[in-house]
Amino acid sequence: MLTVFPPATAPADPAGILAPVDHAELHDGAVWIDMLDPDEATRQRVESVTGLHVPTRDDLSEIESSSRLSRVGDALYLSMPGLVRPEAGEGRTSPVGFVLAANRLLTVRFSHVPSFQTYAARCRMAANTDRNSTSLLLGLCETMIDRIADVLEREGEGLDAVSRRVFRPSGRRSRPRRTEAELRALLRTVGRVGDLVSNIRDTLMSIARIIPFVLANATWITPDQKTRFKIMRADITSLTDYDSHLAGKVQFLLEATLGFIGIEQNNIIRVLAVVSVVGVPPTFFASMWGMNYKSMPEFDWTYGYPMALLVILLSAVLPLVWFRVRGWL
Numbered sequence: 001m002l003t004v005f006p007p008a009t010a011p012a013d014p015a016g017i018l019a020p021v022d023h024a025e026l027h028d029g030a031v032w033i034d035m036l037d038p039d040e041a042t043r044q045r046v047e048s049v050t051g052l053h054v055p056t057r058d059d060l061s062e063i064e065s066s067s068r069l070s071r072v073g074d075a076l077y078l079s080m081p082g083l084v085r086p087e088a089g090e091g092r093t094s095p096v097g098f099v100l101a102a103n104r105l106l107t108v109r110f111s112h113v114p115s116f117q118t119y120a121a122r123c124r125m126a127a128n129t130d131r132n133s134t135s136l137l138l139g140l141c142e143t144m145i146d147r148i149a150d151v152l153e154r155e156g157e158g159l160d161a162v163s164r165r166v167f168r169p170s171g172r173r174s175r176p177r178r179t180e181a182e183l184r185a186l187l188r189t190v191g192r193v194g195d196l197v198s199n200i201r202d203t204l205m206s207i208a209r210i211i212p213f214v215l216a217n218a219t220w221i222t223p224d225q226k227t228r229f230k231i232m233r234a235d236i237t238s239l240t241d242y243d244s245h246l247a248g249k250v251q252f253l254l255e256a257t258l259g260f261i262g263i264e265q266n267n268i269i270r271v272l273a274v275v276s277v278v279g280v281p282p283t284f285f286a287s288m289w290g291m292n293y294k295s296m297p298e299f300d301w302t303y304g305y306p307m308a309l310l311v312i313l314l315s316a317v318l319p320l321v322w323f324r325v326r327g328w329l
Helices: 040-050 114-125 135-167 175-217 223-278 282-291 304-327
Strands: 002-005 031-034 068-073 075-083 093-100 104-109
Touching: 031 040, 068 093, 068 175, 075 135, 075 175, 093 135, 093 175, 104 135, 104 223, 114 135, 135 175, 175 223, 223 282, 223 304, 282 304
Parallel strands: 031 104
Antiparallel strands: 002 031, 068 075, 075 093, 093 104
């Protein structure tokens, strides 16, 4: 999919200012060209019109700093992992690339990153939007940061709810199977949040690396844009600190939940052990008096049978009382 944003010299159109036009004919004045999973023909078409190299998915998937941040002539090539569907709690990322020049911005992505749609809609509603390439890059990054802040706030509240469920006071005792199933569900929830928080941190760190690189190499940026970059850097710092706090809380809840699961499993094993021990004395007496020998004196006792039942009962109850006194039950 290829989306072309009108050039800065386009006439003012309330319905089409910075509005994307799918499959529009490329022109040299386009200020922002957004490519979603472009094929080879689309890449070559954009390169022939703009004179800029369009990175491939393999290019954007590189993790070393020299591959994510580079300069070729007057164009800056930037890449980062973008969050895909963070509102649904998914922790998946997809590579996103930016090619920044003084008069043009190319963006390449291979999945629907919600921040792009959000910023495009915001641009359509704002008739006075600055259509400078650097301002568009700033707007996209600011939208990503705002969305990440919302996601972190939501996940923080979710972890608070999980914490209350894990450490709630023990009231009415529930069935072990139900308790263990609930703890396993909480474990999956905490693991999902941990995965999302980890990917958010990766995205924030990537944006944080882009900022000083652009400030050092983009000679055309204005003082106002420099100020916006500095504000964005401060926002990233605060969000990174909060992300680290959530990562620590995730680790704590993981360990606590695993500990409670281990306790529940130990309780089940303990009950089975007690039952097996309690069953030994009754089995012994029942086996002894169940032997058919004529010389057994208990056969001639008037109350031999009630006495045997009482002994078997006491042999089962007394170990239970002893376990209870010892605090094992």
